[in-house]
Amino acid sequence: MQRIITLMLVALxxxxxxxxxxxxxxxVLDVGxxxxxxxxxxxxAGADKAVAEFGLEMVEVQSTSTTDFLPNLRNLARTGxxxxxxxxxxxxxxxxxxxxxxxxxxxxxxxxxxxxxGPNIMNLVFLExxxxxxxxxxxxxxxxxxxYDYTGVVLGIPIPVLYHFEAGYRFGQSWGLDKFAExxxxxxxxxxxxxxxxxxxxxxxGKAASESxxxxxxxxxxxVAGPLGIGDxxxxxxxxxxxxxxxxxxxxxxxxxxQDWMGMGMHALASxxxxxxxxxxxxxxxxxxxxxTGGLNVFGLANGGVAISKRADxxxxxxxxxxxxVIMEADRxxxxxxxxxxxxxxPTWIWNAVDELEAGILDGSIVVPxxxxxxxxxxxxxxxxxx
Numbered sequence: 001m002q003r004i005i006t007l008m009l010v011a012l013x014x015x016x017x018x019x020x021x022x023x024x025x026x027x028v029l030d031v032g033x034x035x036x037x038x039x040x041x042x043x044x045a046g047a048d049k050a051v052a053e054f055g056l057e058m059v060e061v062q063s064t065s066t067t068d069f070l071p072n073l074r075n076l077a078r079t080g081x082x083x084x085x086x087x088x089x090x091x092x093x094x095x096x097x098x099x100x101x102x103x104x105x106x107x108x109x110x111x112x113x114x115x116x117x118g119p120n121i122m123n124l125v126f127l128e129x130x131x132x133x134x135x136x137x138x139x140x141x142x143x144x145x146x147x148y149d150y151t152g153v154v155l156g157i158p159i160p161v162l163y164h165f166e167a168g169y170r171f172g173q174s175w176g177l178d179k180f181a182e183x184x185x186x187x188x189x190x191x192x193x194x195x196x197x198x199x200x201x202x203x204x205x206g207k208a209a210s211e212s213x214x215x216x217x218x219x220x221x222x223x224v225a226g227p228l229g230i231g232d233x234x235x236x237x238x239x240x241x242x243x244x245x246x247x248x249x250x251x252x253x254x255x256x257x258x259q260d261w262m263g264m265g266m267h268a269l270a271s272x273x274x275x276x277x278x279x280x281x282x283x284x285x286x287x288x289x290x291x292x293t294g295g296l297n298v299f300g301l302a303n304g305g306v307a308i309s310k311r312a313d314x315x316x317x318x319x320x321x322x323x324x325x326v327i328m329e330a331d332r333x334x335x336x337x338x339x340x341x342x343x344x345x346x347p348t349w350i351w352n353a354v355d356e357l358e359a360g361i362l363d364g365s366i367v368v369p370x371x372x373x374x375x376x377x378x379x380x381x382x383x384x385x386x387x
Contacts, residue, residue, distance in 0.1 A: 022054060022055040022056060022288075023054065023055075023056045023057070023083045023287070023288065024056065024057045024058075024059070024081055024082050024083055025047070025050075025051070025056055025057070025058050025059070025082060025083055025084045025085070025086065025284060025287075026058070026059045026060075026061060026076045026082045026084075026085045026086065027043065027044070027047055027058065027059070027060050027061070027086045027088060027280075028061045028063065028069075028072050028073060028076065028085065028086065028087045028088065028092065029060070029061065029062050029063060029088050029089070030063050030066075030069070030088070030089045030091040030092055030200075031063055031064065031065065031066070031091075031200070031201060037227075037229070037230070037257060037259060037262065038223075038226040038227065038229060038254075038255055038256040038257050038259065039088075039089070039226045039255075039256045039257075039274070039276060040088060040226070041257055042256050042257050042274065042275065042276035042277045043086075043088045043111060043276045043277065043280050044060075045257075045277040045320070046276065046277035046278060046279065046280030046281035046282075046284075047086070047280050047281070047284065049277070049281050050280070050281050050284035050285060050288075051284075054284070054285070054288045056083075056284070056288075059076070059082075061076065066091065069087075069091070069092050069094070069095035070094075070095040070098060070099065072095075073085065073087060073092070073095050073096060073098075073099040074099050074102070077099050077102070077103040077106045078103070080106075082106070083107065083287050083288075084107045084108070084109055084283065084284060084287045084292075085106060085107070085108050085109075086108070086109045086110070086111070086280060086283065086284075087108070087110045087111070087113075088110075088111045088276075088280075089111060089112055090112040090113055090159050090160065090161050091157075091159075092110065092113070093110065093113040093115065093116050096108060096110050096113065096116050096121070097116045100116065100118055100120060100121055101118075104118070104119075104120055105120070106120060107120055107122075107287060107292055108120055108121045108122065109121075109122040109123075109124055109280070109283035109284075110122075110123060110124065111124045111125075111276055111279065111280070112124070112125060112126070112161050113125070114296055117294070117295070117296075118294055119294040120294055121294050121295075122283050122286070122292065122293070122294055122295065122297060123295065123296045123297060124276075124279040124280070124283060124297050124299070125296065125297070125298055125299070126164075126274050126275075126276075126279075126298070126299045126300070126305055126306055127164070127298065127299070127300035127301065127305065127306055127368075127370070128161065128164040128165050128168060128272070128274060128306060129164045129165070129167050129168030129171070129368045129369065129370040130168060130300050130301045130306055130361055130368050131168070131272040131273060131274065131301070131306035131307060131308055132164070132165045132166075132167075132168030132169040132172060132222075132224075132272055133168040133169065133171050133172030133175070133357065133361065133368045134172060134270075134272070134308040134354055134357060134358055135169060135172065135222055135253050135270060135272045135308060136151070136168065136169035136170065136171065136172025136173035136174075136175075136176065136222075137172040137173065137175055137176035137179070137353065137354050137357050138172075138176070138253075138269070138270060138308070138346070138350065138351075138354050139151040139169075139173060139176075139219060139220055139222065139251075139253065140172070140173035140174075140176035140177050140180070140190055141176040141177070141179065141180050141350045141353060141354075142219050142220070142249065142251070142269070142346050142350060143188070143190045143218075143219035143220075143249075144176075144177060144180045144186075144188030144190050145180070145346070145347060145350060146219060146248075146249050146345075148190065148217055148218065148219035148249060148250075149189075149190065149191060149216070149217040149218075150190065150191045150192065150193045150213065150216060150217055150218045150219065151173060151190065151191075151192050151193070151218060151219055151220065151222070152192075152193045152194070152210065152213035152214070152218035152219075152220060152221045152222065153165075153166065153169060153192065153193070153194040153195070153221070153222045153224055154194075154195055154197060154206050154209045154210055154213070154221055154222070154223060154224065154225055154228060154229075154232055155194060155195065155196045155197065155224040155225055156196070156197060156198070156199060156200040156224065156225035156226065156228065157196070157198055157199065157200065158196045158198075158374075160371070160372040160373070162196070162224055163370070163371040163372060163373075163374075163376070163377040164370050164371065164372075165224045165255075165272075166194065166224070166371070166377060166380075167368075167369050167370045167371045167376075167377060167380045168368050168369075168370065169192075169222065170192065170380055170381065170384040170386060171368050171369055171380075171384055172357065172368070173190070173192060173384075173386060174384045174386065175357060175366075176353065176354075176357070177190060179353045179356070179357075180353075183349065183353070190219075190386070191386050191387055192386035192387065193212075193213045193216060193218055195209040195212075195213070197209055197225060197228065199225070199228070200225055200226045200227060200228065201227055201228075202228065203227060203228055203230050203231040203234075204231060205228065205231070206223075206225055206227075206228025206229065206230070206231030206232050207231030207232065207234050207235045208231075209228075209232075210231065210232040210234075210235035210236065211235045211239075214235060214236070214239050214250055218250060219249045219250055219251065220236070220249060220250045220251030220252060220253055220269060221235065221236060221250070221251075221252055221253065222253040222255070222272070223252070223253065223254060223255045223259070224255055225255075226255070226256065229252075229254060229255060229259060229262075232252060233252045233259075233262055233263050233267065233268070236250055236251070236252045236263075236267050237263055237266070237267060240266070240267060246266060246338075246341075247266060247267070247338070247341045247342040247345055248342065248345040249345070250267075251267060251268070251269035251342070252267045252268045252269070253268070253269060253270055253271065253272065254268055254270070254271030254272070254309070255271065255272050255274070256271075256272075256273065256274045256276065257271070257273065257317070258271050258273055258309045258313045258314060258316070258317040259271045259317075260309050260313070260314050260317065260339055261314060261317050261318055261321060261327060261335050261339075264331065264334060264335055264338055265314075265334070265335035265336065265337075265338035265339035265342070266338045266339075266342060267342060268339070268342070269342060269343065269346065270308055270309050270343075271308070271309040271313075272306070272308060272309075273306060273307045273308070273309055273313065274299075274305075274306055275299060275304065275305050275306065275307070278299065278304065278305065279297065279299055279305065282297075283297075301358065301361055301362055302362060308354065308358070314335075314336065314339060315336075318332055318335060318336075369383075
């Protein structure tokens with residue numbers, strides 16, 4: 001157990017090349033940072049790739065509180081040294097609105113913000129509702145088949161981005177339960193437990209929320225709070241340790257990055273992948289190639305911007321982890337074997353149903369709802385009541 005936790009807490013540290021730099025970029029984080037094994041690390045993965053490929057210099061600025069956001073962006077922009085400044089996350093939107101207006105010649109690319117716009121701002125946003133629908137379908141059908149009363153979702157701060165996750169998940173679970181009834185002739189009564197913890201950093205709070213859901217009979221925990229996933233997985237792992245089991249429900253569902261390798265692959269059933277790395281890389285590439293254009297860039301299932309994890313994604317995650325020094329090559333086969341055994345506890349026909357939902361989203365025959373405002377997510381909760 002100690003080794004598992006150690007692996008999870010090690011940062012995915014990339015390499016920035018400062019020698020013979022051909023340009024200069026900056027990444028500004030909110031109160032999270034490298035090592036979350038999720039949202040921020042995906043951003044850095046894309047930036048590190050671009051830095052290495054294009055010979056750039058990269059500066060990282062970590063915010064210690066929300067009051068740091070505006071001065072951090074201003075301090076970078078006023079130098080005039082940066083070809084691109086990338087604020088990572090919805091919480092930095094207000095600060096960007098101010099500084100982008102103050103420094104109209106500075107190029108910006110912001111992740112998860114679509115409401116601050118301008119010719120000098122590239123908006124990198126995602127259809128999180130689409131990937132979450134697939135996770136919700138999988139969790140709901142697994143609960144119905146395996147005899148669990150609930151699915152569980154641990155969320156961070158109630159903001160529009162997280163409403164996307166919840167809206168998609170609710171739709172997906174409802175769709176999955178309808179599909180379960182169609183295929184089995186049995187209508188399963190599976191509810192949804194969810195908790196907006198109000199934090200993206202309190203791992204202990206994530207663990208406590210997960211423990212509560214597991215105690216109520218949740219088939220698994222979907223992490224929608226970045227670093228809190230470490231606590232979620234600890235709760236799932238300890239539940240199995242106490243039960244003397246090594247695979248099967250309850251499961252952990254990862255977020256943003258492919259987190260299926262975490263915990264040696266024993267309990268993560270699938271991850272809702274949000275390819276922040278792809279978006280950040282493409283933004284930097286556009287500046288290097290002189291094609292930067294302000295405006296909305298949307299990443300969904302259709303263009304590979306979001307996805308539900310598959311075997312090839314696990315292989316890529318292990319390769320990346322080995323290169324970063326957080327996974328040992330000697331553990332590769334064990335992680336894969338554990339993951340394979342865990343996935344096998346869910347019948348093939350359920351995986352086929354998830355594939356059917358994915359295909360429907362891709363061909364446009366299924367439209368997954370989303371929400372940005374509190375009243376919109378409340379309407380979706382009313383439409384898909386799972387409590």
